[in-house]
Amino acid sequence: MKRYITLLFFGILNILVATSCSSDDKGSDKPTEPEIVAPVAIEKTNSTKIYMHYMPWFETNESSADKKWGYHWTMANKNPNAIGANNRREIASHYYPLIGPYHSGDKNVIENHLLLMKYSGIDGVLIDWYGTYDVNDYRMVKENTEQLIGMLDKVGLEYAIVYEDRFLTNVVNAGKAISVTSAAKTDLAYLEKNYFTDANYIKINNKPLLLNFGPVVLQTPAEWTNVFNTLTTKPTFLTLWDHSVKAGTNASGEYAWVYKDNSFLTNFYTNTKPKLSVAMGSAYPGFKDFYAEGGGGAAIGWTIEHNNGATLDATLTLAKNANLNYLQLITWNDFGEGTMFEPTVEFGYTYIEKVKTFAGVKNTESVFSEISKMYNFRIEKKGNTDVQKKLDQAFNYFVSMQPAKAKQLINEIK
Incomplete structure (x- = not known):
């Protein structure tokens, strides 16, 4: 009995010591593992689905294999390694991202972008996509896209693809495909296998949403029928405004874009939208391209001034009055054309604050x-x-x- 009590005493003592050590560990420098949580949807009063057009095409000298800045920061004559007196890099844009020029595949950049979007009341991202082939920078765009997709479900946002058929000719000319239709079939088969089945891929009418920036190369209904015949499920296919005739019955509708002035949006809502099964409107803060200054070709030839946010106010009002089911914001980060909602040195958070108001976000906390x-701590405290x-x-x-x-x-x- 005495031996049993002695063993019991030492057993209790060991437990107390272990508990004390465990408690000491918690107070030590050992990092606490983050709590795993599921994303929660933001509450908002506007039932319109709000999607953001997104460019995954940016590279830095640290991310690229050749240690050079990507074209979309440099165009033909800008050098982001040159840092001006205001501590800003020289980039091919009239505007400067608040976080500075970045690599689109950078996890910290993607985290920053998606959290800002979520708290703006944005439902999902429409990703500008060049296909699957290793031609020019198309593979880089695809890889960056997949880094983005990898975080979207963690944040609780949806996504869909905006397919750029304009580059199919380059694929054929590079000897990567025998025809533009065969190249498109390969691209769409990849989309169906790898993206369309994702739980957070946007579905409209129970089918995966696919936008096309055009069509530009595949310009007949027969070509699109040929391409879609390889798919198990035909997507809800939207072309650029006034381009659905090129896809014929393959097109489910159209989406608006940005052009010259707001009268084109008014015309779309008044005259085109009523004829479409699926119509997606647009809103934008302005348009001011950098092509001529950057040596990237001729200027587009027209400008829509930002007017201290008045342009965005006007396009959001048009969207509200049009009673849209779907709205595309143009764009998160096309710095070369000056259409960015992404926070900038020039405009701060003004544009996403306006989106937040439009969306009727219930959580008004800043x-x-x-x-x-x-994001800054991610960089500063990297190690x-x-x-x-x-x-x-x-x-x-x-x-x-x-x-x-x-x-x-x-x-x-x-």
Whole structure:
């Protein structure tokens, strides 16, 4: 009996010591593992589905194999390695991203972009996509797209593809495909196998949504019929406004874009939308291309001034009055054409604040500056495992609609 009591005493002592050690570990430098949480949808009063057109085409000298900045930051004559007196890199744009020029496949950049979109009331991303072939920068665009897709479901956003058939001729000329239709079939088969089946791929009328920026190369209904015959499920296929005749009955509808002035949008809503089974409107903050200044070819030839946000206000009002089911924002980050909603040095968060108001986001707490601060810490504290895990937890709080907890964590970091 005495031996049993002695063993029991030492057993309890060991448990107390172990508990004490465990408690000490929690107070040590050992990073706390982030809590795994599911994304929660943002609450908003506007039932219109709001989608953001997105360019995944940016490269930096650190991300590219040849250690050169990508064309969309340089065009023909700009050098982002040159840093001006205002501490900004020289880029091919009239405007400057708030986080500076970036690589589209960078996980920290994608995190920043998607969190800003989520809290703006945006439902999903429409990704500008060049296909599957290793020609020019098309493979890079595809790889960056898949980095983006990899985080979309974690944030709780949907996505669909905007297919650029304009590049099919380049694929054939490079000897990668025997014809433009065979190249398109390969691209669409890849979409069906790898994207269309994703739970967060956008479906309209129970079919995967596919937009086309044109058509430009495949200009007859017969060609599109030939291409779609390889698919198990024909997509809900939208062409650029006034281009559905080129796809014939393969087209389910059209989407509006940006052109010259707002009268073209008014015409689309008044005269075209009533005739379409599926119509997607557009809103934009302005248009001012950099092609002539950047040596990237002739200027488009027209400009829509930003007018301190008045242009965006006007296009959002047109969208509201048109009672749209679907709205595409043009664009998150086409800096070369100056249509960006992404926060910039020039406009700050003005444009996404306007989207947030349009969407009727119920959570009115201001979080955009904290999301930017989070990105800055990702970069500044790159080698600090403890900080990175805190930021991972902040990310989880953001996506699960617990912004107060996220902000608290971020503001604890020095």
